Amino acid sequence: MARKPPTKPRKNASQERSRATVDALVEATARILVKEGFEKASTNRIAEIAGVSVGSLYQYFPSKEALVAAVIDRHNEEIMGIVRSARIEVADMPIDKAVRKLVTVAIEAHRIDPKLHRVLAEQIPRTGQLKDVEAFNREVHALVRTYLESRRNEMRKIDPALATFICVSAIEAVAHNTVLNHAEMLTEKTVRTLVDETTRMVVGYLR
């Protein structure tokens, strides 16, 4: 992500300034993606919005793709933060409570920055970044699978990997479609109903 130094930096140098530049670039990219869409996100424009020159941009990001990847990563990292802590919180809960929590978290996670989420889902051609996204996906699966394995006694006999695949697919799809279709017009009540129903489906399936 950072530049390849021609020689090693003597100390930490003025890292402050450059980190601010990097942040500004990523932030500008995200803003353009949300407000004007992927097509308008040219490197020149990103640099302009970031208040930085194109030259500086290329000092920190080897390509436009890398910039978009950074935005995706930042967003995914935010989501994973929530998911990871939910996984911990859920560790000692019985299945019905746990599933409810996970479903809630899934919807919450998708609601972090719905506009950005939408752009990432609809407009970004996944080329190369696929590996990163897949990694996050695998982590989610692993997190859920270990939980299910720890609660085998509350469940019917079923392959944990398979159960994970089905449950995660279903939960994610509901969360995803909810956010995409109903955008930001989502009442508390609607969300609760959705959570109730999805929980019911998943719990009913597991045992």
Add this chain to the structure above:
Amino acid sequence: MARKPPTKPRKNASQERSRATVDALVEATARILVKEGFEKASTNRIAEIAGVSVGSLYQYFPSKEALVAAVIDRHNEEIMGIVRSARIEVADMPIDKAVRKLVTVAIEAHRIDPKLHRVLAEQIPRTGQLKDVEAFNREVHALVRTYLESRRNEMRKIDPALATFICVSAIEAVAHNTVLNHAEMLTEKTVRTLVDETTRMVVGYLR
């Protein structure tokens, strides 16, 4: 889709020739998308592969986007054909049989042209075409909802629109992820297990 004629055609003229051209263009677009990806699909290249000149291309398609949209439409139409006939077939079945059929069909539909499906899902920036895809989506929902409404007596008390949303989301997600992750390495047995499990989840949820 067709050109705007400067004057009305006298008869049906040599429509044969032009229809062949249009077909060749759409087919070439699909082939390039599958074999070389979206980025390589320039209008010049599409024309070249179709054995047609760029000029002719623009006689029938006002833009590159229109060409891609045609490919998407053709693919969606193929899928909808299967789904529509499944809906009819399912009309008089009880819920468990019907759901099983619909789940099977969902996976089958996604398996029609997995490579194309993957490219469309991963690489095509949805800009403008959104409306079309949304229309297909709405039709699927309508098809399922009318079925559920006709079987209300076999189900617990539940809002049909909500039930449709949850079931369709879940089924589509399983089908989609199955095809995307496991590509074309899918044994009959695996598919049957997947169908069994998904059916179990959905039927259990509905009643």
Add this chain to the structure above:
DNA sequence: ATATAATGCGAGCATTCACTCGCTTTTCCT
């Protein structure tokens, strides 16, 4: 046969855009 419309052609235009490079400014270290 001749006129008219339909279809097809493809070199080239105009534009966009990712990216480079030579240079200046800022920061750090001694």
Add this chain to the structure above:
DNA sequence: AGGAAAAGCGAGTGAATGCTCGCATTATAT
């Protein structure tokens, strides 16, 4: 203070690409 490295600059380059336009070829009608 002075020198070196880090950070920043932005006009310019080269390549790609969507699309046009004037002309050529083929089909249809009279």
